[in-house]
Structure formats: structure tokens, C-alpha cells
Amino acid sequence: MARLQLNDLKVSYDGKVNILENYNLDIENGKLVSILGPSGCGKTTTLRAVAGFLDTRGGKILIDDEDYSKTPINKRNFGIVFQSYALFPNMTVYENVAYGLKLRKVPVEQREKQVLDILETVEMISFKDRKPENLSGGQRQRVALARALVISPKLLLLDEPLSNLDAKLRIEMRAQIKKMQQKYKITTILITHDQEECFSISDKVAIMNNGKIEQYDTPENIYSSPNSIFVADFVGFKNLLDVTKVGNGLYRLSNGKEIKAEDVENPKKIAIRPQNIAVAQKGESLIEGHIKVRTYLGDSYQYEVDSDLGDIVVNTSDSIALNTGDTIKLNFPESEICVLTD
Amino acid sequence: MKKSKILTIFVFMVFFYLVYPLFITVVASFNSNDILTFPIEGFSLKWYKSAFSSSYLSGFTISFQVGILATIISLIFGVPVAYGLAKYNDKFTNRIKNIFFSPILIPGIVLSYSLFLCWVFIAKEFDMKLPKFFVLMLAHIIILFPYTIRVIGGAFDKFDFLIEDAATSLGASKKDFILHILLPSITPAIVSASVLSFITSFNNIPISIFLYGRGATPLPIIMMQDVEKYGNPGVAAVSVVLLFITIGITFLIEKTLGLNNYGR
Amino acid sequence: MNKEKAIIFLPSLCLIAVLVFIPFLMLAYKSLSVGDSIGIANYLELFRDSTFKKALKNTFTISFYVVSATLIIGLPTAYFISRTQGRLKNVFLLLILFPLLTNAVVRSISWMIILGYDGILSRLLNNLGFLMEPISFMYSKFAVIVGSTYIFLPLMIISLIGVMDNISEEVEDASISLGATRFKTFFTIIIPNSISGIIVGLVLVFTATLTAYTTPNILGGTRTVVLATLVQQYGTTLGRWELVSSISIFLFVLTVVVITLINKGAEAIGGTNEKK
Ligand SMILES: Nc1ncnc2c1ncn2[C@@H]1O[C@H](COP(=O)(O)OP(=O)(O)O)[C@@H](O)[C@H]1O
């Protein structure tokens, strides 16, 4: 139960280069926020700074307005789920989960009850006497989650918790994480580089690039209205085209054609998703080109189209497939265009 | 990773414990006095002159020859065994594995004595006195053999034996495979095994205790006898010379093989 | 198939047979032969021999202290080195490995200077007021223990670093994030997960001390006799050859028993060497 604010956080490994600088993030009580970004952008660094494994060089880590940036790690009472799960190999499942409570000197009976309760919740009760080496990836993940939650942490921090699992388990486990997070109403930061994963369970998403948060919003808003070229590209706007503004809500493309879209000052590019491009049957069209590559996606075909605007990627759910070399005409529906300034 | 101050101080004391005695030896070797003391009475190089006296030099020669020969022979026997142990994983192989490692279980001085008994037996029954140098070398082979198998085996454990099938399918004969693929791929291990073996042989004392004789006394035995007899700084000077040779070798290992290949 | 195996293994099997098994059998036979007959008289004699009993007791006392000391010193040191990164780690490893590459005489003579009459330790204690006059620590159990610990410590540290390198730092982080101090984490996480390395280190150091010859010979001399030096003294100096064979066999059996016991003990507490 806590609100987390990161104020002007500054973090460095070597004391010279700041990996994070002027880093701000505000997470409301009980919300699950994902930090999404490409590899090396500083996600883990952020999490380790919050957890206390990295000293901050400036800024504050506020939990309900109390600064935690100088609190020793073992006094912070944050639950952390590590990418490798980091279960204690020498202890059984039960002992792993009980460890934090033991350190807190929780009386034996109460401890036992709490441990068994949470193992029940994560459906690991029947494995309680096993050693971690005899568990599957998903099971280890559950134990790691239980171990982090049993201490009733102020924050739950998860660093790419699902990246070591196969696709099916990932979906199952993210539901599990969400369920636990809501059950305990715990403020949570989830690190991931998987867009679908974080959009599906997060209250809010922070898109990170190069040590900075590019956009911090609800998944819906980020999905429909990215605020920068980086975010648009990152969340699947595969087509990004240069434009110049020629009138109110009117933009000219590099092939000279003009399109209408929401009015924005100083636009640089427009973005549109492959599945939102319309295939024109006959008559006027914005773009004409021929198909270079066809890919079957299961419920649709994806075409790479060579046009006078460069390569355009388009998905169609038509059951009749076009062939490589065929000519195709495309239109951009006004409502699906996103205009970007930088 | 933050480390606690107490731990850091503790570990630096340990390093002091490990390094300080060597430092003392170096200093003591420059003593102008006739006994081992620290601090020294005066500076002199006279003990280095004695370090290059004929008895130490002949000891060095013996140790060097024994070390080189024992290393080569134990490699000749050890490489095929290491290969076989890594390739075959059946019951028979696992059983004979213990035989090859058995010399480790026998204390060096016991091995030495048992070989001495054989020497006496052969001398008595067949009226044939085997040369001491020869017996010394045989004894050192035995000491080195398990280490050789272990180091070379480490390389073979990482070797994918399907490569042998691949080579055969490409038309390679057994000999081609061994010469062109197998041996080149374990060259680093052979080098580290050689260095390790040679040093082990060069430094080993117990295995020689019952086997050395006139004209065949290894250097460390001579050093030990001198320490027992006089405790003069001459031995310290020899030690320093050996220390610097060892530093050179260590440096070479670290440069060519990396430390991680060593000591495993 | 079997032909290949024969080519590979047979020469070395012969080598071991000729150079290890036959000599060993000869030794065993010798230890059992009394004049022209066979019996255990030599062993009975051995166990009546007071020098042997003293040597046996010394060997165990010294081994016990050396093993304990190397373990207690080795654990924090190995942990420290294993958690150091980059070039510095190589420097530390070099410092640890280096003494292993020099012979035991080289490593023991400095202890003669430190422990000898009016040596460094004696002067230090004089200056601190613990001693009134210079003394010698040489040829005592203490000397052998200090010297052997010095010599065998690297074995322990290297064995420990091997396993500690495999304990991920995330596991430690996990422990600390759950509320443990670093100190506590060392005892609850690091040590229990280092058992296999501890066992290897224990076996190495215990057997090395049990059978060590050079250091006890130089630092213990004839005053503090251990089994290995007794073999040599009864043989070449005192000419009690009839006992040398039985002491040798006894020393061998002792080594095997100790290794077996340590490994059995390790299995019992679940710290076997197999890695999954
Ligand atoms: N231990 C470290 N020492 C120095 N630089 C580091 C360290 N860990 C990460 N970095 C650097 O910090 C940046 C961010 O890394 P990280 O937070 O791990 O990225 P992410 O988790 O988003 O993939 C990278 O440029 C990386 O090179």
C-alpha cells in the first residue's frame, strides 16, 4: 500500500556516465506499472536503483513521501522477483518462502500458516518439500513470486519475470502475477521488453529509451496515440512516413500526394499500422505499388509493398492472396493516422 | 557489488600472510651473515654465487631432465586414456577410470618406498642395479599421470564426438582425424598439462625420498638437506632464483592460457 | 570397438600395474612378512611403538588444526575473490596460485626465519611484552601447523572459488532484499551452497596434511614427528625397515579411510558433488 515517486533520479555505475538522469515516475497506490523498452535502455538499472542495489547519485525515491534512497536494502521491505528467479538452491520451496519471515522473527506457527497460505495461492503447496533444481521454470517463477509477496512488501519489483518461460506459460504466469498483485493490492513495477505482455496486465506503461521515459500513459493511449516516433515504432506502427504541413489538418507526403489527419503543429512524420491500411479495389488511391514479399500470418496476409513512398507494410484479412509482383492500391483512413512531431 | 570493510581488511591480512614469507625469503637471501635472519645484517650477493654452485646446478639439471621426460611420457600414456574416458561412458570404462586415478590415493612417500622395494628386489634377484635416474623418472611419471588425464580430460569433456563421425563421413581416416582435428583442438590443454606436470615434478619431494642417489639427486632434495644441515642463506638464494623462474612461468600461463584453465 | 579400447587403455593399464600395483603388493607383502613367515607381527609391534603412537597423534592434531584454519581463513577469502571482477580478480588468483607453483622448501624456509630462535615472531612478542627472552618456535606442532596452513591454504581457496563463482549474485541480492544482512547472507546462502567445494577442499587439505612430508620435516624435524616423516626416519636414518612397510600401508589405509569418511559425511548432509 504505497505510492511510489521517483524524483529527478540520477544513477551511474562508474561515477562518470549517468545511465539515468532527471528520471521521474509517479506510481499510484496499488497500481501495476510496466517499464517497457529495448535492451540496454536502463530498465534493470531503474529497478536496481529503486531496490537499493545501486546507489543513487541524486534525486529521491519517495514512498508515501518518505525518502528511501538512503535506506539499506535489507530494511526497505520490497519484494523482488529476479529474472533468474534466484531461488536459494540449498533450501526447499517451503524454506525459500519462509526465509523472509524467519528473518523478521515471525513466530513459527504464524510463519507456517502464512507460507502455506501463499503456496496455496500460487498453487505450489504440493511441491513445498522440493528443491528448486527439481522444479520447472513456471514453478520456480511461482515460488519466487510467493517468496517476494509473503513478506507483505511495500513494493513489488519484477525484472523480466517471464522472459525465461515458453509462450504458453508466459500467458498463464502473467495472469497469475496480475491476480496476486490485485489480491494483495500492491504497488508494482514490472520490467519487460515484450509489448503484448505489459499492455495486457498494466495499469500504466512507461516506455523507456536511452535512460529516459518517452511516454507514460495507459496502454490504450500509448497504443492509439504514441507521442513520439520512437514510441510509435516501438508499439508497432511499422509505417512511418515523412510529411510537411500544407494546411489545417492537411499534410503532403514525399510523393506529392496530400492526406488529411488530425491537426498538429510542426509535424515530422505520420504513422500507421499495417492492419489499418485500406486496400483500394478501384479508383483513386494514395499509393500504388507492387508486392515484393508475401507472408502468411494465420488470420491475414502481410505484404511488403514497393511504392513511390518507399516500402510499405500492409496486412489484409482477404482470403484471396495476392502474388509477388501484383499491383496493389492503398489508402490511409484519416482516423487511423497518427501525426508525430519528433 | 558493495563489500564490507571488515571483509576487505580480513582478506588483505590473508594476502599479507601469503606474500610476506616470500618477501622475507627474498630479503634474507641478500644477507652477508652466515645464517638466515631478518632483518639482514648487511647486503651481499655471496649466496647467489653459492646458488650457482655445482651441487645446486647438477640438482637443477637432474630435476629438469626428470621433469621433462616424465612430462612427455605421461602425456604419451595419458592423452589416449583421457580420450577414451571421455568418449566411452560404459560400465567397463567407468570402472577402469578409478585405476588410472589410483596413484593419487597413495601418499608420495609410500609410492617412493614401494618402488624402492622393487629396486632392491630386482637388484637382489636379478643382480641388476637399475640406474637411479631411471627409477626416479618412472616414479615421477606415476605422480604426473593422474594430473595429465584430468587436465586433458577436461578438454575432451567439451569435445563433441559427433565431429569424429563428421570427419569420417568426409573421408578422413582415423589417423587424419587424430592429427588434423583431435590433437589441434586440445592443444591448449596439452600445453597447460605440460606446464602443470613439469612444475609438479620439479617441486615434488616425497616421491624422490627413497629413490635418489649419487648423481641423481633432484634439486629440492638437495635444498631440503641443506636446510636441515645448515640453514644458511644459500638455500634462500636458490629459492629466490626459483621464485623468479616461477613468476616467469606463471606470467606465461596467464598470458597464453588464462588462469581459469589452471588449477581446475 | 573393443580393439580400439584395448589400444587406448591397455598400455596405461600395464604402466599402472607395473609401477603402482606390483610395487604396492610387494610393499603389502613386506609389511606382513616376519623373517620367513607371514603374519601381522609388524603391525602389532607398530602399535606398541611409542614413537609411532606419538607420530599418529601429532599427525591428527596437526591435520585437524590445519584443516580448520584453512577452512576458516579460506571461506571469506574465496568469497571475496569470487565477488571481485575483471583484472583485479586475476591478480588475486595469481597471488593465491603462485605459492602452489613453488616447492615446499622454498615456502618453508621463510617460516624458519619467522619462527626460529630470536626470529621475527619471537622479537614481535618480546616487543609486545609477552616474552622476556628470545625463544624458538621451531620443531613444535605450532610451527608445523602454521607452515602447513600457509602451504595448503591455496588448495582450499581454489576449491571454494570454483563453487562460489557458480552462486549467482542475484541469489545474494534476493536474500538481502528479503531482509538479511550481508553477514547473515554469507552464512545462510553462501556457505550452504558451497558445500561441494568445501568437501573438495577438505579432502584435498586433509589428505595433503596427513601425508605431507617436506614441511613437517623442515619445521617439525625429529622433535615433532608425523607419520610421513616417521617413514623416512625409521627407514633411512634409524634402519628399522621392518616397521617402514607397515607404517606405509597404515598411512595409505588412513588416507583412503579419511577420504571415504568425508565423502560419506557429505552425502549424509546432502552436499554431494553432482551438479544437475
Ligand atoms: N554493471 C554495470 N556496469 C556498467 N554499466 C552497466 C552495468 N549494467 C548495465 N550497464 C549499462 O547501463 C545501461 C542500461 O543497462 P540495463 O539497465 O541493464 O538495460 P536493460 O535492463 O534495459 O536491458 C547499458 O548501457 C549498460 O551497458
Ligand SMILES: [Mg+2]
Ligand atoms: Mg535488463
